[in-house]
Amino acid sequence: MNFRRIEIIFLVTFIAIDIFLFGMFRKNMDMQADNVSQGGSDSVIIKEMRNDQIKVGNLSRKNETAFYISGEQSDVLRNQMGQLANQTPQFVGHELESELKQPISVNKTNPQKSINKLLTDSTFVLFGDQYVYSKDLSTSRNIVYNQKALGSSIYSSEAQIRFTLNxxxxxxxxxxxxxxxxxSLRESSETISETRALIWLYQYNEIPNNTTVAWTSLGYTKLLSIDGDRVFIPTWIIAIRPQNSTQVQLKRINAFTGGIIKETDENLKNNPSSMN
Amino acid sequence: MRFSKYLIPLALTIAVVVSLTLSVVLWTNPANYRNNKQQTAQSPQTQQMIKPKRYVYTPVQALHTNADGTQQIMVNKLVNTVTEVKKTMHNYQNPKIKTLSKNSKVDYFRIANQTDSIMLNYSDTVSMRVVNYIVKNHFRKFPNYKINRIILPTNNSTKLYLLYDKNFTVYEVDVKKRSLKPLKKVLKMDMRTQPASFKLLNNKPAVYVTTSVEMQPYKYLIDRQSDDYYVSRLLNTQDSTNVNVKRRRNMTIYGDQSSLQLMFNSRNRMGEFSDFRPNHNRKNLTSAIQDSYKNVTKLGLPMDNVRFFSYDPNTRAIMYRTYVEGFPVFRTSGFGTVSTRTLNSSAQRTIFSLDNLEVPLPSNKGYVSLPSTETMLKRLKDHGYNMKDLQKVRLGYTWKKDTTSPLLIDLNPDWYIYYHKQWRSYTSLMNQY
Incomplete structure (x- = not known):
């Protein structure tokens, strides 16, 4: 065995050791990065979520401002539906249902482009300029517009236009x-950030494993009804889609307090449990 | 051939050096030995409820003096006016302070009522350390003077003034030239204004409203907290078996064996937490505020719109109130939302309300008109009250239970007067005799 061969064996061994040590070193750096970016330990939790096979996109850490708002359910649609042309409107339970006499063609790929133009015509839809297209809630056959409110929009079936397409x-x-x-019922206050909202939802165990966070949005959702009045609070709406599924599930986080909002539809004054 | 002769030894040397370097780096890195223990995170709800000091210890009123000298209170409508003004105060560079005048009412009011300025008023005297909270720590090197008001000229980009009411002291703060645009932008925001003037009341500076005031009554949904919530938060000792309970009529008293006691009154929905463990028993204003903040945050009460209201140096009691539209809320007893008090080196007490305002509800009641300050004071005087007894006056809201639901509270606007060491409503004073 000559010296040269020994040298080669040593070289190979040391290169192997180097690769191993470098791997350790990299891992170490990651751990340190975790420690440093302890911005409220948020990143740790986000990482935890990713370990649970929850797919999350980039999240904003910005705190927004929002209001408590109220609106009134009224018969104004019924009173003004006489001005609608080329359709047969019906007013059923605070909703205006209307069938068009002549179907109207819309843009195939971006139907909202055509509908946005139509909405400016008050003989087609009443108060059309007060609604805004919601990409998240719309499907190819069902185009949803939400009513606008103080720089944001309302996510509620009580303030919506839904167009049905053939x-x-x-x-x-x-x-x-x-x-x-x-x-607005009160001056604006700061809301929690998108990141916080998602983290709390996760900590409430409301995000199952193997899911994707499809979209999140800050909008107004109904908190309670008092007679005809509706009170809305800013809410982080988080859509969760289980893997291998197309259906999304909507979760709501109160953007002021961070509490989770369960689906309820109680009228404060008619609820017997709060009357004692 | 000659080249390859050296290639292997050279590569071997490099490989050895690299492995040695990496080994040293890895062994000396403390991250390897770090404790892997996770911090126990506070519950989300608590994190949101705790408000920073700059939120709690803040001026509560903004008064604008126009170019012609007329003054008006900037009332919150779509934005909180004080918060907006505070946002412009975050980067004062190279601040320097000097005393401009002392014991001179003339100088004091000349600065306070200067044209083109915004005055921020604290509800009670605070110290420079507390003012420092809202200017992002830029005043940390200043002496710890006592302060009541901050004057921000809207036409002078290098100066602001701090006022102390008790001996009419004016401090001038010089800062590096800054843009006045943000401040002027605030004045253009959507707000209600109320004509006012700043002058003496019983030889103390006070804001008078000069015309009758239109105020909106409110209806609020309350957040009802259970006793258990506070028991688990406050009497959370090593083993909870030590907590004993006594019930007496509408009082429930929880205590651990020795030093902590928690008392609830189910009739007026108030709680009282007494801590008999040794405390620092610090007596100056800054320490009192700092200790109080600790106690309030420990309590875990929702602090939404809760602000520092008053400090009584004799009893060392600090009161916090919920503000609606920029006006404080008073209960019939004169109580606010939470108050803390240090009695001696082994007793601290926190009194708090179990019901707190949460969500404003639409109210179809119209605005209520209240008399101007002068008219109100004159009526009280005509009613037989001694003007000297009417120490301080505030516009505020009266907390009243709604008749339709126990979860609703009505807030009715009224004048509040500090009379015989108690906050009394104008209505109750007028009905007394």
Missing amino acids: SNHQIVSYTQSYLQGIK
């Missing part, structure tokens, strides 16, 4: 609900 990309009918006199 397979030829034509609007055949729509349903509209409208809240009147939307106003």
Whole structure:
């Protein structure tokens, strides 16, 4: 065995040791990065979520400002539906249901482009300029518009227009609900950030493993009803989609307090449990 | 051939050096030996409820003096006016302070009522350390003077003034030239204004409203907290078996064996927490505020819109109130939301409300009109009250239970007067005799 061969064996051994040590070193750096970016230990929890096979996109840490707002359910749609042309409107339970006499063709890929133009026509839809397209809630056959409110929009079936399309990309009918006199109940306050909202939802065990966070949005959702009045609070709406599924599930986090909001539809004054 | 002769020894040397270097780095890195223990995170709810000091210890009123000298209170509508003004105060560079005048009412009011300025008023005297909270620590090197008001000229980019009411002291703060645009932008925001003037009341500076005041009554949904919540938070000793309970009529008293006691009154929905463990028993204003903040945050009460209201140096009691539209809320007893008090070196007491305002509800009641300060004081005087007894006056809201639901509270606007060491409503004073 000559010296040269020994040298080669040593070289190979040391290169192997180097690779191993370098791997250790990299891992170490990651651990330190975790420690440093302890911005409220948020990143640790986000990482934990990713370990649980929950897919999350980039999240904003910005605190927004929002209001408590209220709106009133009224019959204004019924009173003004006489001005609608080329359709047969019906007013059922605070909702205006209307079938078009002639289906209207819309843009195939971006139906909202055509509908946005139509909404400026008050003989087609009442108060159309007060609604905004919601990409998240819309599907190819069902185009959803939410009512606008103080720089954001309301996510509620009580303030919405839903257009139904046929397979030829034509609007055949729509349903509209409208809240009147939307106003702020108090001056604006700071809300929690998107990151916080998602983390708390996770900590409440409301995000199952193997899911994808499809989208999140800060909008107003209904907190309670008092007679005809509706009170809305800023809410982080988080859509969760289980893997291998197309259905999304909506979760709501109160953007002021961080509490989770369960689906309830109680009228404060008619609820016997709060009357004692 | 000659090249490859050296290649292997050279590569071997490099490999050995690299492995040695990496070994040294890895062994000397403390991250390897770090404790892997996770911090126990506070519950989300608690994190949100705890408000920073700059939120709690803040001026509560903004008064604008126009170019022509007329003054108006900037009332919150879509934005909180004080918060907006405070946002412009975050980067004062190279601040220097000097005493401009002392014991001179003329100088004091000349600065206070200067044209083109915004005055921020604290509800009670605070110290420079507390003012420091809202200016992002830029005043940390200043002596710990006592302060009541801050004057921000909107036409002078290098000066601001701090006022202390008791001996009419004016401090001038010089800062590096800054842009006045943000401050002017605040004045253009959507707000209500109320004509006012700043002058003496019983030889103390006070804001008078000069016309009758339109105020909006409110209806609020309350947040009802259970006794258990506070028991588990406050009497959370090593083993909870030590907590004993006594019930007497509408009082429930929880205590651990020795030093902590928690008392609830189910009739007026108030709680009282007494801590008989040794405390620092510090007597100066800054320490009192710092100790009080610790006690309030420990309590875990929702602090939304709760602000520092008053400090009584004799009893060392600090009162906090919930503010609505920029006006404080008073209960019939004169109580606010939470108060803390240090009695001696082995007793501290925190009194708090179990019901707190949470969500404002639409109210179809119209605005209520209240008389101007002068008119109100004159009526009280005509009613037989001695003007000297009317120490301080505030516009505020009266907390009243709603008749339709126990979860609702009505807030009715009223004048509040500090009369015989107690906050009394104008209505109750007028109805007394």
